[in-house]
Amino acid sequence: TSRNTARHRPRPTNDTLQAIALSGAANEPLLPAACAVAGWGAWARGDFTTAQRLAEEGLANERRLGLAPANLPRNLLANVLQFTGDIAGALEHFEACVTISRENEDPYELVAALSEHVFALSVADKAPDAWPLAEEAVRIARALGNPTATAWALYAFGESLMEADPTRAARLLDDAVLTSASVGNEFITGVALVSATSLRGRLAEPANALAGYHDLIVRWQRSGNWPQQWVTLRNLLEL
Numbered sequence: 737t738s739r740n741t742a743r744h745r746p747r748p749t750n751d752t753l754q755a756i757a758l759s760g761a762a763n764e765p766l767l768p769a770a771c772a773v774a775g776w777g778a779w780a781r782g783d784f785t786t787a788q789r790l791a792e793e794g795l796a797n798e799r800r801l802g803l804a805p806a807n808l809p810r811n812l813l814a815n816v817l818q819f820t821g822d823i824a825g826a827l828e829h830f831e832a833c834v835t836i837s838r839e840n841e842d843p844y845e846l847v848a849a850l851s852e853h854v855f856a857l858s859v860a861d862k863a864p865d866a867w868p869l870a871e872e873a874v875r876i877a878r879a880l881g882n883p884t885a886t887a888w889a890l891y892a893f894g895e896s897l898m899e900a901d902p903t904r905a906a907r908l909l910d911d912a913v914l915t916s917a918s919v920g921n922e923f924i925t926g927v928a929l930v931s932a933t934s935l936r937g938r939l940a941e942p943a944n945a946l947a948g949y950h951d952l953i954v955r956w957q958r959s960g961n962w963p964q965q966w967v968t969l970r971n972l973l974e975l
Contacts, residue, residue, distance in 0.1 A: 752777065765803060768794040772808035779816060782962035788816045807833045807849060814852070819963055823860045830856045834869075847877045847885040851892035858896045866896040884924065887916035891928040898935055906935050926955050930968050937975040945975055 752774035775790030794809030814829035850873035857866035873889035894908030916924035937945035956965035
């Protein structure tokens with residue numbers, strides 16, 4: 737069934753790549769953002785080589801056009817580096833995104849940047865360094881009253897506590913799932929569920945965790961997000 741599904745899944749139209757190639761696009765201030773958007777499409781399909789190339793093109797165009805630094809291409813590059821094992825490089829770009837967001841005085845952007853930096857620090861076994869940033873992200877998100885921002889911050893905080901305080905981490909991840917689901921944010925709901933399910937498998941609930949993986953695999957199969965599917969399958973194999 738999985739082979740049949742993959743064979744007949746339509747390839748997404750890549751309108752953003754077409755936009756980048758348009759006559760006059762080279763001088764368009766939105767070009768770095770367009771490169772990043774196209775790169776995120778490649779990232780979701782698991783094509784990290786293309787995603788990295790487009791992120792680097794976005795940054796190169798930003799410099800060439802003399803534009804103010806922006807998060808979109810940096811965040812994409814940081815995510816590619818993180819998934820391909822260059823944790824130090826990823827941390828450098830995630831930290832830059834936090835700095836840019838503070839300078840822009842954009843609280844929503846800052847919550848997102850802080851949350852991704854928290855997650856990267858956790859991956860790098862630097863969770864204690866992440867906790868003050870996670871607390872800041874949750875505080876700002878709740879002040880905004882934005883469910884998506886709040887869910888993202890709760891998810892990142894939960895990830896950072898999975899080793900040090902798994903009970904609290906489980907509560908934060910459950911809150912992230914409920915908050916994101918309340919506004920139909922399927923991506924945050926999915927990633928928080930993966931972490932919550934993995935954590936429950938460690939907390940002597942393997943049967944419940946195993947049952948939860950079926951829905952998670954179907955979720956990522958339907959969305960076509962292969963990096964998250966790979967993370968889910970890795971966690972399932974560990975369990």
